Amino acid sequence: MEAAKTDKEKIMNKLDKQTKKQTYSRRDILKLRDDEIPPVIDSFRGTYRFLSNMSAYKVFYLGDTYYSAEAAYQGSKAATDLQRMKMVRVKRPDYARRMGRSMKQIREDWDKIKLRVMYEIVKAKFSQNEKLQAKLLATRDRVLIEGNDWGDTFWGMTDGEGENHLGKILMRVRAELREAQNDKPNKEI
Numbered sequence: 001m002e003a004a005k006t007d008k009e010k011i012m013n014k015l016d017k018q019t020k021k022q023t024y025s026r027r028d029i030l031k032l033r034d035d036e037i038p039p040v041i042d043s044f045r046g047t048y049r050f051l052s053n054m055s056a057y058k059v060f061y062l063g064d065t066y067y068s069a070e071a072a073y074q075g076s077k078a079a080t081d082l083q084r085m086k087m088v089r090v091k092r093p094d095y096a097r098r099m100g101r102s103m104k105q106i107r108e109d110w111d112k113i114k115l116r117v118m119y120e121i122v123k124a125k126f127s128q129n130e131k132l133q134a135k136l137l138a139t140r141d142r143v144l145i146e147g148n149d150w151g152d153t154f155w156g157m158t159d160g161e162g163e164n165h166l167g168k169i170l171m172r173v174r175a176e177l178r179e180a181q182n183d184k185p186n187k188e189i
Helices: 002-021 046-051 069-076 081-089 093-101 110-127 130-137 165-183
Strands: 059-061 064-066
Touching (some): 046 130, 059 110, 064 069, 069 093, 069 110, 081 093, 110 165
16 A cells, blocks of 8 residues: 555656646746846747747738738748638637648748748737837847757757757847837937
């Protein structure tokens, strides 16, 4: 009986540890002090979910309003207007990703333009929404890494390996927004 209880306790402890690993803070980044923000933001979950293309913030891109950056990105690779218009109507980013991955026809030039398209969509997302822009700027000069456990080493990093293109695009957009903000004339005299 004692051994069975010990095994059960071991299993429960293991589950507790796994649950703690997957818990993410939902604190508003705009309320965090500088010392409360890690030097490297390596997960776009919880407090930093807004950085993810899977967060549901509308994006106006090339004449269409999408429910998320993910839907805009997936719609942009469509070879036909019909496929693209389907993405405009998709409300859930995870559905958009799934539909985009199963798309039978994609643009012939997709591999050549996908980085530019992602940059334009991310720039649009943070330029069109003042609250999101403030949150991105609130990451200060922190390194942004789209850390993931599903093996995406092109847009992000897994186990410290990857190209982190999404993180690099976010940092570029942040720098451009900061520069544009600094270039605005001061209205107070």
